[in-house]
Amino acid sequence: MTPSTRTNPPGATGQVPGARALYADAAPVARAIEVIPMPAALGAQVDCGDVRELDDATFAQVHRAWLDHLVLLIRGQRLDDAALLAFGRRFGELAAAAQVHTGQKARSVPEIAVISNVRENGIAIGSLGDGEAVWHSDSGFNEVPPSASLLHSIEIPAQGGDTGFSNMYLACERLPQALRHAVRGRTIKHDRRYTSGGQLREGYLAHQDLRESPGPSHPIIRRHPETGADALYLGRRPHAYVNGLPLDESEALLDELWSYATDPSITWHHQWRVGDILIWDNRCTMHRRDAFDPAARRIMHRTQCKGVPIVEGNGDARHPRAAAVA
Numbered sequence: 001m002t003p004s005t006r007t008n009p010p011g012a013t014g015q016v017p018g019a020r021a022l023y024a025d026a027a028p029v030a031r032a033i034e035v036i037p038m039p040a041a042l043g044a045q046v047d048c049g050d051v052r053e054l055d056d057a058t059f060a061q062v063h064r065a066w067l068d069h070l071v072l073l074i075r076g077q078r079l080d081d082a083a084l085l086a087f088g089r090r091f092g093e094l095a096a097a098a099q100v101h102t103g104q105k106a107r108s109v110p111e112i113a114v115i116s117n118v119r120e121n122g123i124a125i126g127s128l129g130d131g132e133a134v135w136h137s138d139s140g141f142n143e144v145p146p147s148a149s150l151l152h153s154i155e156i157p158a159q160g161g162d163t164g165f166s167n168m169y170l171a172c173e174r175l176p177q178a179l180r181h182a183v184r185g186r187t188i189k190h191d192r193r194y195t196s197g198g199q200l201r202e203g204y205l206a207h208q209d210l211r212e213s214p215g216p217s218h219p220i221i222r223r224h225p226e227t228g229a230d231a232l233y234l235g236r237r238p239h240a241y242v243n244g245l246p247l248d249e250s251e252a253l254l255d256e257l258w259s260y261a262t263d264p265s266i267t268w269h270h271q272w273r274v275g276d277i278l279i280w281d282n283r284c285t286m287h288r289r290d291a292f293d294p295a296a297r298r299i300m301h302r303t304q305c306k307g308v309p310i311v312e313g314n315g316d317a318r319h320p321r322a323a324a325v326a
Helices: 056-069 081-089 168-173 177-183 247-261 320-325
Strands: 021-023 033-037 044-047 071-074 113-116 133-136 148-155 163-167 187-189 217-219 221-223 230-232 267-270 277-281 285-289 299-305
Touching: 033 056, 044 056, 056 071, 056 277, 056 320, 071 267, 081 148, 081 299, 163 168, 168 230, 168 247, 177 247, 217 221, 230 247, 277 285
Parallel strands: 044 071
Antiparallel strands: 021 033, 033 044, 071 277, 113 299, 133 285, 148 277, 148 299, 163 267, 163 285, 187 217, 221 230
């Protein structure tokens, strides 16, 4: 397999020559923004200035770049929660964050999730700690999962805590025809009991037959409501179940699908700086996080936008970014 793409952001090193693109709206009030694709299967840096000052026509260019590149990096932002929420609302109606865990500080803003390992007076100010977070799409355990996730870095460790992304359009595109046919019409039960960091949510049982575990079922191939392209939709690997199959056959099919979904050649890993905002599309990406030194501090604020009910795809509708690197 091709090694995973772990790049310095554009403007540092590793930029593909000639990969820059200007998105300029025809309307005279729109500012030109610079969209710099990552030298990877997904992702782009957007240079657009202070996101608080984007007019509607300029934001439309940012939104178009997000649909084209799946994950956007915007650097040098200093947003309080109100400004982050205001920017998030431009991608869609905001969703309330999931409930806090036992021993975690109560949220002061319902739509802001604090992702942190920091403890104050013995109480965790956020979730997910300092360990690895496995590959997943956000909140697939909801009947209607979110569309956009926006994550803003407040404090970061000197090393570790990188966030990786995988292109689910391309994973779907690369499925052999026989496998694509085998999963058409099938759904996966997305277990609600555990977080992406492996924590058991309050009120759920640890040992439960996967066929009976709580959680919604979603199509294995979904059609993106805005791009019209098809993407693999797996949620997370632990505790997943393909409905209607014996457990051993479900496990074998999931293992095969995940070998395509996490192939390093379709990933990109971001190394954070303070002031970064990452915006990713949960409808066509998965992401993960590296562990980091427990003695270091990492504080991130995240908000999400509500999605729409998932519609099944047949695996034949391609996204241009998938076609470009297939």
